[in-house]
Amino acid sequence: MTDSLPLSGKKFLLFVGEDYEDLELWYPKFRLEEAGAETTLAGLEAGKTYLGKHGYPAVSEATIDSINSTDYQGVICAGGWMPDKLRRFEKVLSLLTEFHAREKLIAAICHGGWMPISAGIYSGVKVTSSPGIKDDLINAGCIWEDASVVVDRHFVSSRRPGDLPDFCRGILDVLHSTKTSESFMD
Template identity: 85%
Template sequence: MTDSLPLAGQKFLLFVGADYEDLELWYPKLRLEEAGAETTMAGLESNQTYLGKHGYPAESEATIESISSSDFQGVICAGGWMPDKLRRYEKVLSLLQEFHESEKLIAAICHGGWMPISAGIYQGVKVTGSPGIKDDLVNAGAIWEDAPVVVDRHFVCSRRPSDLPDFCRGILNVLLSK
């Protein structure tokens, strides 16, 4: 059974908050679980139901404040308007910095790149993201590429919901190459 569940025993963090992009949170969550991983959705409050931009509910299982990066093999930063709000919290930024220092997966799609930008971890990293944050990415020192997925070491980035199949393949490729 382990062969069919290549991520069994691994845990991944997904940030959640109001106005997250529905597909960009749920698709990677379910894909990781399909591969055997455990996922934790963390928001500013525990057991809080947040609505996505399209109205799909997601319940936080933990508070961001209670999270330790050492408990996870990676983090998913979904898009929507949520990243602009969450990047204002020091704990979000310190968690992303810790994931980066440990060379653990940091995956951001669409506007999710706002959080790694604010954490100061994109300097010299090849990325993509929503064209709406291209200038922010470039100004943060990232190397912009307009592609469905960009993988640079432990970073995986995509532009929009239609890139999700490529995004999740990129995530799995990074995780399975370690």
């Protein structure tokens, strides 16, 4: 039955760290897996349990330093306070730059947009976010919109947990539209 799932054989990276937004990590993870994808939770330490803002635990399956972007078809940047911490690490920024260079999915929700800002890949991109980082996004050269989801090429963004159904539909739409392209297939 897994052969008939649209994302069977595809892999996606999800960054995890202290104070991640619980729903913004778990909802996309489960939605991608429901479609047949494999997911990897990567944090600064492998095997470490990170607590979300609301106390839900997530165990990192790999270190961010061990991740190779060519092994994945996309990355999910959940919100919470985690993105402000992770954007300080060069490997997070280099991974995002590599995903962007290959036009692979980069999906950010709420405060997750802080990571692509720091990677320098958001200039000229239409996005949405938590209103709390609207000015940061505009100052980084983004075109900010107040919408439940904004899709611009391989970028998907949403504002908050209540937008997760639209966020995940946007992710699946991008993956469906690129599934025959070289960037999605590698």
